[in-house]
Amino acid sequence: MAFSRIAAAAVFQVLLFACGVGLVFALQARFAAVAAVLGLTAFWIAAAAAWQGRLRPAPLTESAGRLASEGAQARLLASLLDQTPAPLVTCDARQVLQVRNRAARKLFGVDDVILDPPAALVKALRTGGASARVEVAVGAAPQRTYALSLSEVLAAEGPLQLAVLLDIEPEVRAAEAAALRELMQVLSHEIMNGLTPVASLAATAEELLAESDASSIMKAREALAVLSRRAEGLARFAESYRSLARLPPPTLAPTSITELIEEAARLFRSRWSHAQVSLVAQAPVPDAQLLLDRDQIMHALLNLLSNAAEAALAAPAPAGVELAGCREGRDVVLSVGDSGAGVALKDRERVFHPFFTTKPQGSGIGLSLSRQIARAHGGELELSPPQLHRGAVFRMRWTAHTNGN
Numbered sequence: 001m002a003f004s005r006i007a008a009a010a011v012f013q014v015l016l017f018a019c020g021v022g023l024v025f026a027l028q029a030r031f032a033a034v035a036a037v038l039g040l041t042a043f044w045i046a047a048a049a050a051w052q053g054r055l056r057p058a059p060l061t062e063s064a065g066r067l068a069s070e071g072a073q074a075r076l077l078a079s080l081l082d083q084t085p086a087p088l089v090t091c092d093a094r095q096v097l098q099v100r101n102r103a104a105r106k107l108f109g110v111d112d113v114i115l116d117p118p119a120a121l122v123k124a125l126r127t128g129g130a131s132a133r134v135e136v137a138v139g140a141a142p143q144r145t146y147a148l149s150l151s152e153v154l155a156a157e158g159p160l161q162l163a164v165l166l167d168i169e170p171e172v173r174a175a176e177a178a179a180l181r182e183l184m185q186v187l188s189h190e191i192m193n194g195l196t197p198v199a200s201l202a203a204t205a206e207e208l209l210a211e212s213d214a215s216s217i218m219k220a221r222e223a224l225a226v227l228s229r230r231a232e233g234l235a236r237f238a239e240s241y242r243s244l245a246r247l248p249p250p251t252l253a254p255t256s257i258t259e260l261i262e263e264a265a266r267l268f269r270s271r272w273s274h275a276q277v278s279l280v281a282q283a284p285v286p287d288a289q290l291l292l293d294r295d296q297i298m299h300a301l302l303n304l305l306s307n308a309a310e311a312a313l314a315a316p317a318p319a320g321v322e323l324a325g326c327r328e329g330r331d332v333v334l335s336v337g338d339s340g341a342g343v344a345l346k347d348r349e350r351v352f353h354p355f356f357t358t359k360p361q362g363s364g365i366g367l368s369l370s371r372q373i374a375r376a377h378g379g380e381l382e383l384s385p386p387q388l389h390r391g392a393v394f395r396m397r398w399t400a401h402t403n404g405n
Contacts, residue, residue: 087146089114090153091125091161100162107165124148125161144169201227247369250293250376257290257325257332258283264301265323268309277309277319284325288332290398292377297396300370300381304336304394307366311340311391333397335384340391343383351383367394374398 081088087104091097097114099105108114146165153162201223208220265281272279305321312319320339325332343351352371371381379398387393 086167087165089121089163089165090155091163093158095122095126097121097125104165121148121163125150125163198227198231247296247372247376250296250373252291252293252377254289255292255294255297257288257334260292260294260297260301261323261325261334264298264305267298267302268305268321268323271306272309272321275309275313275319277312277321279305280320280322282322282324282326284327284332288325288327290332296373297377300373300396301334301336303366303370304396308336308338308340308392308394312338315340315391328397331397331399333395335393335395337393338391342386342391345386348383352381370394370396 082101084101085103087107088100089097089104089108090100097117098112099108099110099114105111108117145168147168149164149166151162151164153160205220205223205227208216208223261281261283265279268279301323305323308321309319312321317339322335322337324335324337326335327333352367367381374381374396377398379396381394381396384393384395
């Protein structure tokens with residue numbers, strides 16, 4: 001029995017030492033995420049060692065040495081965690097939030113209990129669940145964005161929820177800058193494509209009208225008609241951009257996925273049955289209830305179904321569309337597939353870009369808007385990998401803890 005306790009203690013010490021060495025190197029290399037994981041691992045090992053010691057009391061002759069060793073390990077662990085650059089916060093069963101290291105004390109401006117925690121942080125702790133990752137903005141202005149990683153730990157005072165806040169503000173700003181550059185490129189491209197012929201046609205019409213003969217006036221009218229159509233095209237483009245930019249926040253309410261699929265199927269058949277496009281709809285068993293904005297999700301779903309019908313009609317095979325809902329672990333998935341030719345490999349990276357389209361009369365906002373709607377609900381819209389003898393398959397996915405399921 002004594003040998004097993006000694007062996008276990010040796011294993012714990014080796015693991016703690018390895019975590020400590022890795023944590024030091026991670027801090028020196030400024031790998032905040034790795035340092036946080038190693039710190040948490042060391043915290044768990046120390047807690048496990050302490051718990052084993054409580055369950056299996058050692059003889060009195062061994063107890064003093066073991067307690068001294070555990071005390072030194074605890075002080076080392078506390079020092080390492082205090083130097084971790086990622087703020088650490090715990091939440092107990094009474095929903096009391098406490099800072100646990102120097103970075104957290106600096107971020108929240110307190111030494112122990114956070115008396116007035118940010119509402120976003122409290123909500124994330126209540127709804128996130130173990131091992132969840134959500135984004136919260138905390139701190140005084142200007143606020144920074146943190147990815148919140150949650151886990152359950154056992155401390156002397158009982159079970160605690162441990163939150164590690166990883167600063168992702170640089171990544172967020174880089175993504176926003178990239179998105180802005182991409183948007184400006186799209187806008188400038190579309191506007192220049194529309195304005196160049198408008199300016200040319202206006203100059204041509206002016207020259208023709210100056211000649212004043214019947215033939216020139218007829219040609220001027222034709223030029224003005226083309227100019228009018230181009231102006232209408234620019235107006236439609238501007239309206240499409242507005243629809244992307246002014247998406248309202250979703251109004252969440254419990255929504256049955258089965259009822260959502262049945263309603264989408266009825267609307268689809270009423271529009272596409274005359275074009276000989278078949279639809280196979282399959283609801284999840286059992287039904288799934290999610291907190292969704294029914295109107296917004298229906299809009300996104302009909303966008304996907306319309307794209308699928310058009311792709312199926314463009315292929316030589318009989319046109320068919322599939323709509324299905326299912327559970328994949330804790331996720332709920334809505335998928336829309338078609339019998340078309342699929343998305344070309346060169347277009348797969350751009351298919352969700354605003355205003356990108358492969359259709360002659362397409363606006364290029366349907367998929368971008370649908371993804372924006374899915375993400376506004378805490379989910380994602382993705383294009384499945386290509387499969388042999390099958391068209392495109394788009395999947396809207398939500399994780400249970402982000403939808404209150």
